[in-house]
Amino acid sequence: xxxxxxxxxxxxPTRVIFGAGQIAALARHVPAHARVLxxxxxxxxxxxxxxxxxxxxxxxLAHPLLEFAGIEPNPRYETLMRAVQxxxxxxxxxxxxxxxxxxxxGTKFVAAAAVYDGDPWDIxxxxxxxxxxxxxxxxxxTLPATGSEMNSAxxxxxxxxxxxxxxxxxxxxxxxxxLDPAKTLSLPLRQVGNGVVDAFxxxxxxxxxxxxxxxxxxxxxxxxLQTLLELGAQVLARPDDVExxxxxxxxxxxxxxxxxxxxxxxxxxxxxxxxxxxALFGLDHAQTLAIVLPGILQVRRAAKRDKLLQYAERVxxxxxxxxxxxxxxxxxxxxxxxxxxxVPTRLSAYGLGAEAIxxxxxxxxxxxxxxxxxxxxxxxxxVRRALQLSL
Amino acid sequence: xxxxxxxxxxxxPTRVIFGAGQIAALARHVPAHARVLxxxxxxxxxxxxxxxxxxxxxxxLAHPLLEFAGIEPNPRYETLMRAVQxxxxxxxxxxxxxxxxxxxxGTKFVAAAAVYDGDPWDIxxxxxxxxxxxxxxxxxxTLPATGSEMNSAxxxxxxxxxxxxxxxxxxxxxxxxxLDPAKTLSLPLRQVGNGVVDAFxxxxxxxxxxxxxxxxxxxxxxxxLQTLLELGAQVLARPDDVExxxxxxxxxxxxxxxxxxxxxxxxxxxxxxxxxxxALFGLDHAQTLAIVLPGILQVRRAAKRDKLLQYAERVxxxxxxxxxxxxxxxxxxxxxxxxxxxVPTRLSAYGLGAEAIxxxxxxxxxxxxxxxxxxxxxxxxxVRRALQLSL
Numbered sequence: 092x093x094x095x096x097x098x099x100x101x102x103x104p105t106r107v108i109f110g111a112g113q114i115a116a117l118a119r120h121v122p123a124h125a126r127v128l129x130x131x132x133x134x135x136x137x138x139x140x141x142x143x144x145x146x147x148x149x150x151x152l153a154h155p156l157l158e159f160a161g162i163e164p165n166p167r168y169e170t171l172m173r174a175v176q177x178x179x180x181x182x183x184x185x186x187x188x189x190x191x192x193x194x195x196x197g198t199k200f201v202a203a204a205a206v207y208d209g210d211p212w213d214i215x216x217x218x219x220x221x222x223x224x225x226x227x228x229x230x231x232x233t234l235p236a237t238g239s240e241m242n243s244a245x246x247x248x249x250x251x252x253x254x255x256x257x258x259x260x261x262x263x264x265x266x267x268x269x270l271d272p273a274k275t276l277s278l279p280l281r282q283v284g285n286g287v288v289d290a291f292x293x294x295x296x297x298x299x300x301x302x303x304x305x306x307x308x309x310x311x312x313x314x315x316l317q318t319l320l321e322l323g324a325q326v327l328a329r330p331d332d333v334e335x336x337x338x339x340x341x342x343x344x345x346x347x348x349x350x351x352x353x354x355x356x357x358x359x360x361x362x363x364x365x366x367x368x369x370a371l372f373g374l375d376h377a378q379t380l381a382i383v384l385p386g387i388l389q390v391r392r393a394a395k396r397d398k399l400l401q402y403a404e405r406v407x408x409x410x411x412x413x414x415x416x417x418x419x420x421x422x423x424x425x426x427x428x429x430x431x432x433x434v435p436t437r438l439s440a441y442g443l444g445a446e447a448i449x450x451x452x453x454x455x456x457x458x459x460x461x462x463x464x465x466x467x468x469x470x471x472x473x474v475r476r477a478l479q480l481s482l
Numbered sequence: 483x484x485x486x487x488x489x490x491x492x493x494x495p496t497r498v499i500f501g502a503g504q505i506a507a508l509a510r511h512v513p514a515h516a517r518v519l520x521x522x523x524x525x526x527x528x529x530x531x532x533x534x535x536x537x538x539x540x541x542x543l544a545h546p547l548l549e550f551a552g553i554e555p556n557p558r559y560e561t562l563m564r565a566v567q568x569x570x571x572x573x574x575x576x577x578x579x580x581x582x583x584x585x586x587x588g589t590k591f592v593a594a595a596a597v598y599d600g601d602p603w604d605i606x607x608x609x610x611x612x613x614x615x616x617x618x619x620x621x622x623x624t625l626p627a628t629g630s631e632m633n634s635a636x637x638x639x640x641x642x643x644x645x646x647x648x649x650x651x652x653x654x655x656x657x658x659x660x661l662d663p664a665k666t667l668s669l670p671l672r673q674v675g676n677g678v679v680d681a682f683x684x685x686x687x688x689x690x691x692x693x694x695x696x697x698x699x700x701x702x703x704x705x706x707l708q709t710l711l712e713l714g715a716q717v718l719a720r721p722d723d724v725e726x727x728x729x730x731x732x733x734x735x736x737x738x739x740x741x742x743x744x745x746x747x748x749x750x751x752x753x754x755x756x757x758x759x760x761a762l763f764g765l766d767h768a769q770t771l772a773i774v775l776p777g778i779l780q781v782r783r784a785a786k787r788d789k790l791l792q793y794a795e796r797v798x799x800x801x802x803x804x805x806x807x808x809x810x811x812x813x814x815x816x817x818x819x820x821x822x823x824x825v826p827t828r829l830s831a832y833g834l835g836a837e838a839i840x841x842x843x844x845x846x847x848x849x850x851x852x853x854x855x856x857x858x859x860x861x862x863x864x865v866r867r868a869l870q871l872s873l
Contacts, residue, residue: 095725096732098501103494109745110489304725306712307732310705318697334486334695341487341698341745350741354500354732 094303096354103349105241106267109341111333113269114141117148117187120229120267125185128157128178130198132164132190139277141233145189157181162190165369165376166197168212168249171204178205178226186228188265191282192237192289195230199245199263202226215247219258230268234278235340236286236377238293238347240268248370254458255366270344272337280330283339284433285377287323290343291316291428292380295402296359297352299388300465302397305355309401312351316406318342323432360463361387364474367454374441381429381436386477387469388422394466437481448478485694487745494740496632497658500732502724504660505532508539508578511620511658516576519548519569521589523555523581530668532624536580548572553581556760556767557588559603559640562595569596569617577619579656582673583628583680586621590636590654593617606638610649621659625669626731627677627768629684629738631659639761645849646757661735663728671721674730675824676768678714681734682707682819683771686793687750688743690779691856693788696746700792703742707797709733714823751854752778755865758845765832772820772827777868778860779813785857828872839869 108116121127129145136142149156159174177183178201188198202225204211213221232240239245243264248255275283298312319342325335345351364387365379374382392399396418403409403421412420426436438447452471455461463469499507512518520536527533540547550565568574569592579589593616595602604612623631630636634655639646666674689703710733716726736742755778756770765773783790787809794800794812803811817827829838843862846852854860 096501096728098504100497100499102497106491106493108491110487113489304729306709306729307705307736310709311702314698314701314705318701321697337487338695338697345698 094301094356096303096305099353101349101353102261103241103264105264105348107241107270107344108267109270110337111271111273113271114144114231115148117145117229117231117269118151121149121152121187122185123151124153126154126157126181126183127152127185127187128159128174128181128183129187129189130159130162130174130194130201131188132160132162132194134160135277136189136233139233139274141189141231141274145187145231157183162194162197164193165246165248165255166193166200168200168215168247169251171197171200171247172211174201175204175211184226186226188228188230189233191232191234192239195232195239195265196237196245196247198228198230199225199239200247200258202228202263203258203260212249214258215249215256217258218256219260222258222260222262225260225262227266230265232268232270232340233274234282234286235270235275235336235343236289238290238344240265240270241344241348244347246366253370255370270340272340273333275336275340276331276333280327281433283326283330284323285375286343287319287326287339287432288377288381288429288434290339290346291319292361292377292384293346294319294351295384296361297355297357299395299398299402300356300358301395302401303355308351308353308355311345313402313405315342315346315351316402320406320428323428327432356465358465360469360474363460363463364451364455364478367451367458368447371450371454372441372443372447377434378441381434382438382481383477385422385426385436386480388425389480390473390477391464391469392418438478439482444482445479448475448482451478485692485747487694487696490745492740492744493652494632494655496656496739498632498661498735499658500661501728502662502664504662505535505622506539508536508620508622508660509542512540512543512578513576514542515544517545517548517572517574518543518576518578519550519565519572519574520578520580521550521553521565521585521592522579523551523553523585525551526668527580527624530624530665532580532622532665536578536622548574553585553588555584556637556639556646557584557591559591559606559638560642562588562591562638563602565592566595566602575617577617579619579621580624582623582625583630586623586630586656587628587636587638589619589621590616590630591638591649593619593654594649594651603640605649606647608649609647610651613649613651613653616651616653618657621656623659623661623731624665625673625677626661626666626727626734627680629681629735631656631661632735632739635738637757644761646761661731663731664724666727666731667722667724671718672824674717674721675714676766677734678710678717678730678823679768679772679820679825681730681737682710683752683768683775684737685710685742686775687752688746688748690786690789690793691747691749692786693792694746699742699744699746702736704793704796706733706737706742711797711819714819718823747856749856751860751865754851754854755842755846755869758842758849759838762841762845763832763834763838768825769832772825773829773872774868776813776817776827777871779816780871781864781868782855782860783809829869830873835873836870839866839873842869
């Protein structure tokens with residue numbers, strides 16, 4: 092019997108302020124009398140002018156604008172706990188994330204941990220269940236990829252234990268996010284490609300499962316995938332085209348703001364496995380996804396058969412050949428697209444081999460992640476086979 | 483030079499609670515100590531059980547649940563002002579709309595007018611600009627069509643002057659909307675067809691304009707249109723299929739919650755003309771839209787050429803023949819679809835003729851609505867020609 096659309100709640104209160112020059116709007120959205128802490132990463136926001144624009148927009152705040160710099164890609168618990176201490180010491184009551192998904196994710200954790208009465212690691216250990224409140228915060232996004240600017244999720248790494256864990260809470264939706272595509276023109280193309288792959292795979296995690304009679308969600312997901320395919324090619328051909336960047340930015344936000352996932356089964360096995368690869372070997376998040384997804388689709392081709400055929404036809408226009416051939420072609424095309432936008436899909440491209448697969452499988456087992464995917468039945472053995480297809 | 487995506491803000495704080503049986507969730511979302519007024523229409527909610535379910539869900543309120551019945555289709559200012567008086571007299575501080583778009587629209591007006599210090603007609607005269615606050619309210623939707631359950635717009639008619647006017651305000655987003663598709667199974671098929679046509683034309687108003695390099699918005703709109711085409715046929719074939727109703731419901735909500743319209747030009751000429759037809763002749767809202775749209779598309783085929791060709795190909799699969807033939811076929815197919823779902827597209831089907839066209843044109847001129855559409859250049863003469871194509 093085919094599945095049906097599940098009951099759901101959808102509530103996304105984040106205000107998106109989109110377009111070139113919109114950083115000036117910050118003054119309307121940051122409370123003028125708040126004690127504001129700006130959080131950012133390694134300094135690229137100073138090189139591309141974002142830092143100065145934010146400071147100028149917030150020149151009218153009643154209190155000095157405080158700063159916390161140095162949030163790294165795959166933001167670290169240890170780093171963020173220093174920000175939590177600063178927040179508490181300076182009685183900060185509004186946070187402003189300025190950067191990419193890592194800075195936004197890190198700010199979400201700081202917002203929740205700063206007012207949490209207990210060991211802040213609980214927040215990650217429970218996936219956010221213990222979060223009862225958080226400081227309000229906004230974001231200025233400079234790297235489209237994760238969707239963190241319009242969702243309630245955050246992924247944090249703990250260096251001491253090589254763990255990478257996610258949490259979600261309705262308390263950590265950004266109050267607002269400023270999305271200025273012009274600020275993404277200075278990104279290295281590696282990060283642009285990563286962002287496109289990340290958004291693409293956020294979409295497939297919510298789409299390439301099994302049919303649930305949810306045609307709106309399906310077509311929105313297919314629309315995002317088709318658009319990202321076009322944009323991936325366009326951004327390589329015209330890296331200075333701000334319109335291409337604008338559409339990448341909006342696609343990435345829409346790919347993970349909850350909308351395409353309402354009422355439908357979700358997979359996320361690729362992300363679970365990818366998190367272990369990043370924790371163990373330091374690969375970029377999108378690189379891990381590009382390695383894992385093609386193999387997962389092959390290993391799960393029976394369970395995902397109906398949606399893979401739909402994907403082949405609607406996203407890739409594959410209508411010729413047998414069903415098996417179309418599925419193979421769709422998976423191969425997916426891999427080729429990731430490579431095209433500069434994200435290698437094979438472990439060997441990152442200097443990794445079979446030993447990395449065993450370490451990843453062992454890490455999943457140690458974390459109890461032994462039943463992944465939309466049916467919670469992807470075993471460590473399935474993951475091994477999937478990764479072996481991307482050696 | 484092609485247009486580019488415009489800067490925008492998107493903020494939709496309505497919580498959607500979707501699925502069969504969700505009315506029971508009201509207890510979690512209506513403040514227990516509020517003085518609550520339930521507003522509804524002509525009593526169909528009593529016949530289909532919704533009324534009893536709402537009462538049961540809210541049995542634990544601290545104060546008695548008050549009622550205001552009799553909000554009509556195309557809700558009337560005169561009726562709603564009686565509800566405003568009741569709200570003020572009973573110190574109501576939370577409203578609950580239970581019904582279709584007319585009840586939700588009417589409740590929005592009551593919410594704003596009850597706390598407005600001045601002549602409430604100002605709210606409609608200014609399109610909502612004077613609204614500074616509104617009572618909080620939720621909705622239980624029983625008729626999918628208008629999208630009012632997840633947007634900030636409302637259309638109200640004034641019987642005394644035969645006027646039909648809209649207002650919008652960020653203060654009148656529902657706090658929550660319960661969407662239970664099972665509650666729509668008892669609708670007469672005429673209302674189901676109306677709802678499908680209404681959602682379809684809400685989408686075309688935001689899509690059939692001119693290209694703005696907004697591929698996500700385009701594909702989301704196309705996805706809704708394709709889905710509504712499928713659902714229109716399915717609901718006729720399987721009127722008891724709650725899954726079909728669920729997808730109609732979600733399509734209608736997504737068609738007008740602001741998302742597909744961000745950053746792109748919008749038309750709304752069909753709605754403006756349709757409102758006059760309803761005000762003058764009492765036609766259902768969707769009936770007027772079905773009459774007006776095909777003619778508007780013909781009269782504006784040059785200005786809308788690029789998007790009409792895209793619509794022909796992506797929504798109707800029309801790839802053969804000349805460009806002019808494909809446009810003609812797309813418009814004819816659109817008209818045929820409205821007829822198929824039981825909404826006649828010709829004035830004569832409603833007993834109206836050329837004199838109705840002149841009255842409509844005169845009403846538009848009297849209201850100063852002389853430059854309609856995405857370029858504000860559709861004249862009363864254009865409207866006359868458009869309506870003559872639907873005699």
